Amino acid sequence: MKEVYSFTKSRELFSRAEKIIPSGIYGHQGPAEGCYIPVDAFPFYSERAQGSYFWDADGNRFIDYMCGYGPNVLGYNDPDVNAAADAQREKCDCVTIPSTVMVDFADLLVDTVACADWAFFAKNGNDVTSLAVLTARAHTHRKKIVFFKGFYHGVSPWTQKIDYPGILPEEVANNIYLPWNDFQAIEDVFRTQGDEIAAVIGQPYMHGNFFDNTLPAEGFWKHVRDLCHKHGSLLIIDDVRAGFRLDLAGSDHFYGFKADLICFCKALANGYNVSALCGGEQFKSTVSGISFTGSYWMSAVPFAAGIACIEKMKRKNLPELLRSRGELLASGLRAAAEKFGYDLRITGEPALPYFRIANDPTLALHQEWVAECVRRGVFITNHHNHFMNASLTEADIAETVEIATEAFSVIKDRHTK
Amino acid sequence: MKEVYSFTKSRELFSRAEKIIPSGIYGHQGPAEGCYIPVDAFPFYSERAQGSYFWDADGNRFIDYMCGYGPNVLGYNDPDVNAAADAQREKCDCVTIPSTVMVDFADLLVDTVACADWAFFAKNGNDVTSLAVLTARAHTHRKKIVFFKGFYHGVSPWTQKIDYPGILPEEVANNIYLPWNDFQAIEDVFRTQGDEIAAVIGQPYMHGNFFDNTLPAEGFWKHVRDLCHKHGSLLIIDDVRAGFRLDLAGSDHFYGFKADLICFCKALANGYNVSALCGGEQFKSTVSGISFTGSYWMSAVPFAAGIACIEKMKRKNLPELLRSRGELLASGLRAAAEKFGYDLRITGEPALPYFRIANDPTLALHQEWVAECVRRGVFITNHHNHFMNASLTEADIAETVEIATEAFSVIKDRHTK
Numbered sequence: 001m002k003e004v005y006s007f008t009k010s011r012e013l014f015s016r017a018e019k020i021i022p023s024g025i026y027g028h029q030g031p032a033e034g035c036y037i038p039v040d041a042f043p044f045y046s047e048r049a050q051g052s053y054f055w056d057a058d059g060n061r062f063i064d065y066m067c068g069y070g071p072n073v074l075g076y077n078d079p080d081v082n083a084a085a086d087a088q089r090e091k092c093d094c095v096t097i098p099s100t101v102m103v104d105f106a107d108l109l110v111d112t113v114a115c116a117d118w119a120f121f122a123k124n125g126n127d128v129t130s131l132a133v134l135t136a137r138a139h140t141h142r143k144k145i146v147f148f149k150g151f152y153h154g155v156s157p158w159t160q161k162i163d164y165p166g167i168l169p170e171e172v173a174n175n176i177y178l179p180w181n182d183f184q185a186i187e188d189v190f191r192t193q194g195d196e197i198a199a200v201i202g203q204p205y206m207h208g209n210f211f212d213n214t215l216p217a218e219g220f221w222k223h224v225r226d227l228c229h230k231h232g233s234l235l236i237i238d239d240v241r242a243g244f245r246l247d248l249a250g251s252d253h254f255y256g257f258k259a260d261l262i263c264f265c266k267a268l269a270n271g272y273n274v275s276a277l278c279g280g281e282q283f284k285s286t287v288s289g290i291s292f293t294g295s296y297w298m299s300a301v302p303f304a305a306g307i308a309c310i311e312k313m314k315r316k317n318l319p320e321l322l323r324s325r326g327e328l329l330a331s332g333l334r335a336a337a338e339k340f341g342y343d344l345r346i347t348g349e350p351a352l353p354y355f356r357i358a359n360d361p362t363l364a365l366h367q368e369w370v371a372e373c374v375r376r377g378v379f380i381t382n383h384h385n386h387f388m389n390a391s392l393t394e395a396d397i398a399e400t401v402e403i404a405t406e407a408f409s410v411i412k413d414r415h416t417k
Numbered sequence: 418m419k420e421v422y423s424f425t426k427s428r429e430l431f432s433r434a435e436k437i438i439p440s441g442i443y444g445h446q447g448p449a450e451g452c453y454i455p456v457d458a459f460p461f462y463s464e465r466a467q468g469s470y471f472w473d474a475d476g477n478r479f480i481d482y483m484c485g486y487g488p489n490v491l492g493y494n495d496p497d498v499n500a501a502a503d504a505q506r507e508k509c510d511c512v513t514i515p516s517t518v519m520v521d522f523a524d525l526l527v528d529t530v531a532c533a534d535w536a537f538f539a540k541n542g543n544d545v546t547s548l549a550v551l552t553a554r555a556h557t558h559r560k561k562i563v564f565f566k567g568f569y570h571g572v573s574p575w576t577q578k579i580d581y582p583g584i585l586p587e588e589v590a591n592n593i594y595l596p597w598n599d600f601q602a603i604e605d606v607f608r609t610q611g612d613e614i615a616a617v618i619g620q621p622y623m624h625g626n627f628f629d630n631t632l633p634a635e636g637f638w639k640h641v642r643d644l645c646h647k648h649g650s651l652l653i654i655d656d657v658r659a660g661f662r663l664d665l666a667g668s669d670h671f672y673g674f675k676a677d678l679i680c681f682c683k684a685l686a687n688g689y690n691v692s693a694l695c696g697g698e699q700f701k702s703t704v705s706g707i708s709f710t711g712s713y714w715m716s717a718v719p720f721a722a723g724i725a726c727i728e729k730m731k732r733k734n735l736p737e738l739l740r741s742r743g744e745l746l747a748s749g750l751r752a753a754a755e756k757f758g759y760d761l762r763i764t765g766e767p768a769l770p771y772f773r774i775a776n777d778p779t780l781a782l783h784q785e786w787v788a789e790c791v792r793r794g795v796f797i798t799n800h801h802n803h804f805m806n807a808s809l810t811e812a813d814i815a816e817t818v819e820i821a822t823e824a825f826s827v828i829k830d831r832h833t834k
Contacts, residue, residue, distance in 0.1 A: 027710025049509035066513040092466035094688035096483040134583030166551030170587035271511035293444025
C-alpha cells in the first residue's frame with residue numbers, strides 16, 4: 001500500500017499567503033475555486049519539477065497530469081528548450097527593439113501551422129483571444145460574437161459572464177451563446193442575425209469543465225465554416241488549451257477545416273511565457289491597424305524557447321506520442337475501475353482526457369476517488385480536462401494505474417461498509 | 418566625428434518580417450507607429466544587450482535611453498537577477514501548483530510598497546490595470562471611470578479610444594476624460610456624478626506622448642484623494658511606467674498620498690515577465706472574488722527575478738541614483754543645445770525625461786536631432802519619455818552629450834546653409 005501524503009508545509013505557507021495574496025492562491029490552482037479537489041487531499045505549493053513529476057513543499061512526489069494547466073508539453077525543465085533559452089539570454093531578452101529571433105519564430109509558426117500566413121506574439125492566451133475579437137470587429141465593422149456554451153476564452157470582460165464581479169452588462173451585450181454541436185441553432189442565428197456577426201469563436205472541441213468533453217459532431221465544423229464564409233463572419237479557433245497536442249498544424253487542421261484566426265499559448269514554448277495569434281493573409285492589414293502591445297511582448301528568450309519547443313515536438317511526433325500515452329492511460333484506468341464496478345467515463349481527445357465516475361450523478365464519489373489518487377502521488381483534478389506530456393513514460397502510466405486502483409479500492413471499501 | 422551607422426541587416430530582416438508579422442514590428446517598437454524616429458535613422462532588430470547598451474543586427478552599439486520601454490532598470494543581463502532566475506529554474510518554473518517563491522515575492526512587495534497589504538501577479542501591465550478597474554466596479558457596484566487626458570493604461574477595450582479599430586462604443590461609454598491638474602474639473606465631475614464613479618485612474622504624473630510631461634500640481638493628488646474618499650470611489654495609480662524609478666515604496670508615496678490600488682510591471686523584475694497589482698486590505702476580498710487568471714501567472718522564475726531585482730534596487734538606492742544620472746544627462750544636453758541656440762525642454766522626472774526642442778513647433782527639427790543622435794549610437798526617441806537605468810555610467814552620459822552635441826551641430830549646419 002502506498003503511503004498517504006501529508007501537506008504540513010503547504011498548509012503553513014498557505015496561512016502566510018492568505019494574508020498577503022487575494023484568495024491565498026488565485027485562479028485554477030487555488031483551493032478556493034480551482035483545482036476542485038477536496039482541499040485536505042491537495043498540496044498547495046511546488047518546490048521542484050522535472051519531466052513528468054513535481055514535488056510539493058513537503059517533498060511529496062506527484063506524477064502530474066495537469067502540466068501547469070497545459071504549458072508543460074515536453075516535460076518540466078526540458079534540457080533542449082532550456083539550452084535554447086540560455087543561448088538567447090546570453091545575447092539579449094527584453095530590449096528596446098525586438099531581437100532577430102522574433103522573425104525566426106514567426107517564420108517557423110507560418111511553416112508549421114496550416115492556416116497561418118503570419119504570427120503576432122503576446123503573453124497570455126487572453127491577449128490573443130482578445131486580439132482575435134478586436135480583429136473580427138475591426139474587419140467586419142460588426143459587433144456580435146457567437147460563443148459555444150461551456151467555452152473558456154480567458155478573463156477579459158468581453159468573455160466573462162454577465163453576473164461575474166466587475167463585469168458591465170454592456171461589455172457582454174453583443175455575445176450570442178449557442179449549444180455546442182447544434183447544427184440548427186447556429187444556422188438559425190446566422191439566418192436571423194448573420195449580417196451582425198463579426199465572428200464565431202470556439203475551442204476545437206468542447207473541453208469545458210464540469211461535464212463530459214465532446215468532440216465535434218461529423219460535419220459540424222464544416223457547417224460552421226460554410227456559414228461564416230457565406231455571411232462574411234470570421235471563424236476564430238481558440239487553440240490555447242489543445243494547440244499542438246492534437247496536431248502541430250493546428251487543431252482546425254486536425255478536424256479538417258481552416259480557421260481564419262487561431263490562438264495559441266500553453267504548449268507553445270514548454271512554459272516560457274509567450275502566446276501567439278496566427279491567421280490568414282486577408283486579415284493581416286486589419287491586425288496591423290489595431291493598437292495592441294505590452295511591455296514584455298518582444299522578449300527574445302521565450303521566442304528562442306518556442307522555436308526549440310516546436311522543433312522538438314516535431315522530432316518526437318508529439319501528437320501521436322500523446323495520443324498513444326493517453327490511450328494507454330485510459331485503458332488502464334477503465335480496467336481498474338471495472339474491477340470495482342465503477343463506470344469511469346473518459347472523454348475528449350486522449351491527449352487531454354476528462355474523467356468522470358458515472359455511478360454517482362452528484363460527482364461526490366468521483367471527487368473522493370480523485371482525492372485518494374492525489375494523496376498517493378497521482379496529480380489529477382476533478383472536473384477539468386487533464387494534459388499528457390511527452391516525458392510521461394509507460395512506467396509512469398503503470399504506476400498511475402496502480403495508484404488509481406488502490407484509490408478505487410479505498411472508496412469501494414468506504415462505501416460498502 | 419562619429420561615424421554614422423547603417424542598418425543593412427535590419428532592413429533585410431524587416432523585409433522578411435513584414436511578410437509574416439503584422440506591421441513587421443508591431444507596437445511602440447515598430448517603424449510604422451512607434452519609435453517616432455525618422456525610419457531611415459532607426460535600427461529595427463537587436464542582436465545583443467549588456468548593461469546600458471544594445472547592439473543591433475548590424476553590430477552597431479547604442480547607449481540605450483529607452484530600456485525596452487522600461488523593463489531594463491538595473492542594466493541588461495544583470496548578473497544578480499540572472500543568478501536568482503537560474504537558481505529558481507533549476508528547481509521549477511511554470512508548474513501545476515505555484516512555487517513557494519510566489520509567497521516570498523508577495524511578502525517582499527508588501528514590505529516594500531507603502532499602500533500594499535497584498536499583491537496579485539500577472540503578466541502585462543494591462544492585466545493589472547484591467548484587474549484594478551474590475552475591482553473598483555465590483556467593489557462599488559458603479560460603472561464610471563475617470564481618466565486624465567493623455568493617459569495610457571494598456572490595450573484592453575475599456576482603455577482604448579472610441580474610434581480605434583475593433584473598439585465598441587459601449588466598451589468605453591462609462592469613461593470620463595478630464596484635463597490633468599485641473600482641480601475644478603474633477604471637483605465638478607464628482608459633484609455631478611460622484612455616486613456613479615467607481616474609480617479615478619491615473620499615472621503618478623502626466624508622462625504622455627507628444628507633449629511636455631507635467632508633474633502633479635501642488636495639492637492636486639490630495640484633492641483627488643479627498644474627493645475619492647468623500648464619494649466612496651477608488652483611486653487607482655498606474656505605476657507601470659514610473660514604478661520603482663521614483664520611489665521603491667511606490668510613486669504615490671513619492672508624491673505624498675496613498676493609492677487604493679497600484680499597478681506595477683516594467684521595472685518589477687528587470688525584464689523577466691511579471692506584473693503586479695497591490696492594494697489596501699479593504700479591497701482584498703473583492704479581488705479574491707474576481708475571475709482572473711492566466712496560463713503563466715504562477716511562473717516561478719520571474720518571481721525569483723523580481724525578488725532579486727527589488728533587493729538590488731534597494732541596495733543601490735535606485736531612485737536617488739536614477740535621479741542624479743537623469744540630472745547629469747539633462748544639464749549636459751541643455752548646455753549642448755544652448756551652444757547652438759536651441760531651447761531643449763526636458764520635462765517629467767529626471768529618471769524618465771521627456772525631450773523637446775522648442776524652437777520649432779512642428780517638432781520636425783526635434784525629430785531631425787533625434788535621428789542624428791540615433792545614427793551615432795545614442796538611442797533616444799522623439800515623443801515618448803525616456804528611461805534611465807542603474808548601469809548607465811558618467812562616462813556613458815559624457816559620450817551621450819558628445820554625440821548629442823554633434824547632432825545639434827549637424828542640424829544647425831543643415832538649417833543655416
